Amino acid sequence: MDKKVFMEKFTGRLPKDIKSATPQQLHNALGETVMELYSDRWSVAREEHLSKRRAAYLSMEFLVGRAVFNNLLCLGIYDEVNDAFKELGLDLADLEVIEDAALGNGGLGRLAACFLDSAATLGLPLDGYGIRYKYGLFKQSIVDGFQREDIDDWTKYGDPWSRRCDEDTLLIEYSGQTVKAVPYDMPIFGCRTENVGTLRLWQAEPVKEFDFDTFNKQDYLEASKEKIYAEDISRVLYPNDDTNEGKKLRLKQQYFFSCASLTDILRKHKARFGTLDNLADYISVQLNDTHPVISIPELIRQLVDNEGWTFEKALSTAKKVFNYTNHTVMQEALEKWWTGLVEEVLPRIYEIIIQINEELIAEMYANGVQKDKTNRIKIIKGELIHMADMACYASSHINGVAEIHTQILRDSVLADWYSLYPERFRNETNGITQRRWLALCNKELSSLITEKIGDGWLTDLSQLRELSKYADDSSVLDSFIKVKQTKKQQLADYIKAREGVETDPNSVFDIQIKRLHEYKRQLLNAFSILWIYYGIKDGSITNFKPTTFIFGAKSAPGYKRAKAIIKYINEIGRIVSTDPDTRDLIKVVFVQNYNVSYAEKLVAAADVSEQISTAGTEASGTGNMKLMLNGAVTLGTYDGANIEIVQEAGEENNYIFGARVEDLARIVPEYDSRRVFAEDKMIKRVVSSLIDGTVSDGGSGDFRELYMSLLDGASWHAPDHYYLLGDIRSYVETKLRCISDYDSDRAAFARKQWLNMCNAGKFSSDRTIADYAENIWNIK
Structure with a gap:
């Protein structure tokens, strides 16, 4: 980095009285300066990625955190920028007040961020696709011992590490609603390399921002209705879904970024090669858990409806393009969508899911698979669409994320699929950067x-x-x-x-x-x-x-x-x-x-x-x-x-x-938490704190419910379900x-x-x- 050029561009973006600049002003000036100085490197890397076989990582979450310090480190300019700040009488550490990009909930999203970092550093053409949530997860405070949630307005003072790309805006269609998907691109700088990855995050916006005629009739909320409903799609990560409306919003979110990402991939491929016939030769799409699995019928829809392909050809291509990472062994976390909801929101997608399911069943019969196994693995069971089964059927590879996890997938959670396609299963133990x-x-x-x-x-x-x-x-x-x-x-x-x-x-x-x-x-x-x-x-x-x-x-x-x-x-x-x-x-x-x-x-x-x-x-x-x-x-x-x-x-x-997996397999059938509780005085004393007045839940009854879930079970839980x-x-x-x-x-x-x-x-x-x-x- 040319320090003189950096100083000129950086100070030019600050107030005349530099020492009066707020941390947010310093952060924006620094980010914009670095983005300008390294924009050519990013452009070259983008072109390089598009010119060869590449991979796309689709994830509901990218928990990237605060970008500024990590970007300086990976670019190898941390010390130079730190010295420049000191020369100006500033302290780089002041930028620690800058908000994280909290676009994830935990390990799933943090893993996705680490993967992009590693791919950029290894010089690999991998790019990420997700949602640009306005408020991310939420900002947590503890009040009287209870969690309280508030909005996490992470872009309140700007976002210098993203670039809005209006020219790539797309339309996403649901039954009765059309919204714009506007991409924001974030560079992922590799360490000690010229390679730069791209994280493209989609923001939902209305097609028509405001209905003036309705407003003029003094129906003020109705005049902004389209804007509100559109922006809800990318407003928060994982909206509460204990009602049908919440479930509908989650489904819309998943389809929103999956449809937009695939459309972007297909557009870029066709613009370069003039055809989609060689799509599987140039793109591999990783589905990070079941959230983006709606991408499978969506790709088929686009190839059939927009390109005139047969369903069979489109499905064959999907099977070559997609790969599926499973992140859980718990059935309740393997997504299942009610058929009526999918048909209501995405009727064409539901039609295609039915076709995929029918093709799966026909294939199983043709291969002599027993009927009971076919019934266990089919995608539509009763009134539920099982997304993990669709992912297993229409993916080239299925991977777990630790040795024991992958073995459990093979032995129990996805055992039927493993018996049919053992060659698809791999273990990829997670990592961190x-x-x-x-x-x-x-x-x-x-x-x-x-x-x-x-x-x-x-x-x-x-x-x-x-x-x-x-x-x-x-x-x-x-x-x-x-x-x-x-x-x-x-x-x-x-x-x-x-x-x-x-x-x-x-x-x-x-x-x-x-x-x-x-x-x-x-x-x-x-x-x-x-x-x-x-x-x-x-x-x-x-x-x-x-x-x-x-x-x-x-x-x-x-x-x-x-x-x-x-x-x-x-x-x-x-x-x-x-x-x-x-x-x-x-x-x-x-x-x-x-x-x-x-x-x-x-x-x-x-x-x-x-x-x-x-x-x-x-x-x-x-x-x-x-x-x-x-x-x-x-x-x-x-x-x-x-x-x-x-x-x-x-x-x-x-x-x-503690007990190991093989121990629990032996213990659980005969396990009686009430007996353990009754026979161990210290266990009884500790667990009884939930109901004996030792602690207070403020009269909510929540501690009593915890107590009962341990000893008698609750909802679908067996007693002391987690031992x-x-x-x-x-x-x-x-x-x-x-x-x-x-x-x-x-x-x-x-x-x-x-x-x-x-x-x-x-x-x-x-x-x-x-x-x-x-x-x-x-x-x-």
Whole structure:
């Protein structure tokens, strides 16, 4: 970067009194300057992508977070820009107040963002397609222990890292409604490469903004009705769908970005090649979970209705173009749409789904497949359209995201499909980008690593293994401990500023950060803290090392039980902090508005990484990888990528507890949570806190409902469906051993942490994407 040119363009965009510029003005000026300086590189890369076989990643979520620092890092100009700010009397760190692009809910969306980062760095022609939500998920606050949601207006002060492309605007048609899909493009800068990927996000806008005649008749709301209904489609991520209207909006969202993305892909292909006959030779489309699976009938619709293809030819092409990533083993998360709803909103798509289903059935009969198996895998069962079955039928490849997850898909969830098409199934263990999740968020540790092995790890994380030779070097471990202490102090300062809560950086930092869901078992963690509290009070737990338990999580707005767990965690925090016997030993902090930027600080400071999902429920996890990479030990079950983490770093360097998948297969048929509750006094005491007045849910009855779901079952749940009571004693014992190990021999514990970091190389998304490129997408 020519620093003189940068300074001229940057300062030219600022107020005359530069020091009076707000962080938002500085951010916009910086973003616009960088975008201008690197626009030619982006244009060349776009053209390069379109000239060869490429891949498109369709995802409902792209949790990109805050772009500015990551872009500077990947472009290799972070230090130059930092120096330029200093010369102007400014502080680059002031831009930390800039809002995240919170266009995702958790691991699914963060994975998609990491994948684009890795593909750009590896020089691969991969581009992303999604929705440009006006408000993203939501901004969370904690009021009296309860989650409160507010809009997350992330573009309030502008969005300098996106470019609106009106020339590519499309029309999307539903029954009784037509809306515009306006694309906004975001560059994904590769690290140490000229390659730049593109994330195209679609924004819904009305065809007719305002009806003046209606307004003139003083029917003011009706005059703006089309604008409101159109913009609702891209207003928020995952609108509450516990009513038919909510379900209809979600379906519209999924079709909106799928239709727009495919139309864009087909337009560009036809403009370059003059035909769509070779489409499958040049494009591979990855369906990230079931949300974009509506793309399958949509591609067929466009090829049949717009290009005059036969249905058979269009279906054959779809099977070559699409690939499907499954992210869950839980049936309730495998999307199923009511046939009446799809027919109402998308009648032509429903007709095509019927045709696909009929073709599947005919194919099964032709191949001699038994009728009962055909009935299990057909797409339309009764009045429900099973999107995962459609994805399996019309995809070239089907992949899980961790070894155990993929095996469960083969053995049970998608066993029928695996028996028919074993060659389609692959495992692609998830990964994270080390650029954001180490180089950017932990400069102190990055400097220590680079001092020892150079900086090649930025693009080849497997090089971290070379650091294993320092595991018994006391001076290196001392340096590592100092780095960890620095990050804990920084987090403590940040929590004090953000939450108004004092935390002790000399305590153990035990951290659980992830989406709030019952299977992730934040409630089990809360129970364990109350268990330890009772143990300290009655003297059965002595010499307890002061520990800060930090939670970060958002619950879906309509997920009542998950919101009750947030309240319960905060109630436990109130108890331990107000008791003079424990307030200096136990601290519970539930951080507000957990997002990517908060996560960057949390993962760097963690001593213990809580990965405690019920065995067989977490597809992979990526938070576990981020925490491992920053030198945390895993306290977890044998689930998801935890298994591979232990394989890489050694079980002796981590803390594994609880029933495994094979154990649960044996235990669950005879499991009686009431018996466990009745026969274990401490379990009974801890769980009874939900109803005995120990904690208060403000009279909502939510805690009582949690209690009953554990002991008697609730909705579709069996009693203690996620095996909290069965695992809790093993969990508490392992947690106490972990904390005791930290306290008794800090150097030995640091060695475990160091070896986790050294062996995190497998979990780079660079490795994951290189495998997708070679074995699924066939791109170079």
